[in-house]
Amino acid sequence: MMKTAFLGLGVMGGYMAANLAKSGYDVKAWNRTPNRPGTQIAASGGANIVSSINEAIESADIICICVGDVPDVEEVVLGKNGVVRSAKPGAIIVDFSTIGPEAVRRIASQAQSRQLSFLDAPISGGDIGAKNGTLTIMVGGDREAFETCKPILEMMGKQIFYCGPSGSGQAVKLCNQVLCSLHMVGLCEAMLLAKRQGIDPQLVIEVCSTGAAGSWALTNLGEKVANSDFAPGFMIKHILKDLRLVHEVLPSENPLPGVQLADELFKIVSHLDTEGASQGTQAMIRAYLESAVENNPQ
Template identity: 60%
Template sequence: MDKKNIGFIGLGVMGSPMAQNLVKHQYNVKGWNRTQIDRAAPLCDRTLVTQALENGVKIVSTIEDAVKDADFVCICVSDVPDVNEVIFGEDGIVHFAKPETIIIDFSTIGTQAVKEINDKLRSNGLHFMDAPVSGGDIGAQNGTLTIMVGGDDRDFQTSLPIFQAMGKNIVHCGSIGNGQAVKLCNQVLASIHMMAICEAMELAKTLNIDPDLMIKVCSTGAAGSWALTNLAPKVASSDFAPGFMIKHILKDLRLVTESLENQTLPATDLATQMFQSVAELGGATQGTQAMIRAYQK
């Protein structure tokens, strides 16, 4: 029988559009989020949870309701404690999921955490894969995410249609934890790219060059990147609305540091300092492109 029932835990900036894309691909999705719907809120104030509801995700009030009949459970929350709580907490997934359910964690929580979670879930008769994503809110909305998967090959093949409903570049990176390892490398690149964008933007301003002209020309050459194409225009227009929040990149860079053994990454350390500087200016919930504020103090 075709497995179509999915429980989706975490309907935020990334999780909400990801769940909606599953509905578009004919999956039956029950979603749970810590912040519930405020049905009295005006349309302009409706949350991402409400958007998911309006686009076919059945919103439920407990994790039990989301996962008890699910063939797959997807998780998209913030940090290690959040993942552990929704899985192993008093009302967590492990108490209600059917035997052999495949649990897919799209969060970025580092290699050690997912290995520990995998061991616990396997001992409870459940399957687990780490599948962190890249592509920001734009990729989540368009179903074009890069998804880096760690886990058993059979579980990967079984889950591949689910990944394809949400992403464009799906890569099985190997065993549990390898998806996280590749994602942390991605975050190092993304952080340093943002620093380079900000410094190029500051140089263009000093040299009286239109930032949009700089972006247009440099995007076509050796300096071109996803970040330059998608985030640099936001830097130029001071649009700091979050596609990926500074507090989340700081969490990811903390995981990078925790992964290192007697080693330093100087450029990554500097990028961390720049993001931290903006967080201290009140920008923790702004997008990573708000790093430019650290250059404008």
């Protein structure tokens, strides 16, 4: 069985590493900040927590990465203590981060010059999908490397898609994030409309989930919106990063108005207080509630 490393044990990475270890894989895991909840989750699943990237990857056949943004991936892969410095030739890097197609192609090119394969494999499904091993994984890169890694991906995800050459997984993920951000707009506005009409939001969730308006967001986040539960499964600061990547792909003279609206609403929440940016995307409802308070002062 292939030896694996897992770098980045955040909200999702900790569960993913744990699921991989529970499936019988030899997993050495590392997190930039020790003693985080994700580190404990990975360890409880059987992953061996180590103190450096080098220790994690020195004998690894597959090197999984799940971090935040482009600079984080560049540091982990290309930095002075990065993967390319000590990974064995022929190893495959699988990056689950969302960093956009351009960054992927640049990083993949440098990895390939060190005899390493690089797959971009962004994920969707939030902390729920990471915990349950039901993530959707969108993969770009060399097809042979994908087939080699597929058994490992299937330990962490339920729907595994090969999307094409390097950067293709990222391209599909950005489309996914457009849908996710606009689903949240619709969910928040439906909850507000229900309240305005004296309808129990729980009834709206129950009824609308069964018809054409049903969505992952309604089923998994509707009740959280209704109950003002803003604990993060996917943080607002991360969706804002993803929408920034969407804007970078599009010509400035031809923006997407729905994306602009969602971006504006998420930014309102991120600036409300010190907690806003780290709350879950369902906290978008706070932007609407704040507006209602301002427009209807006591």
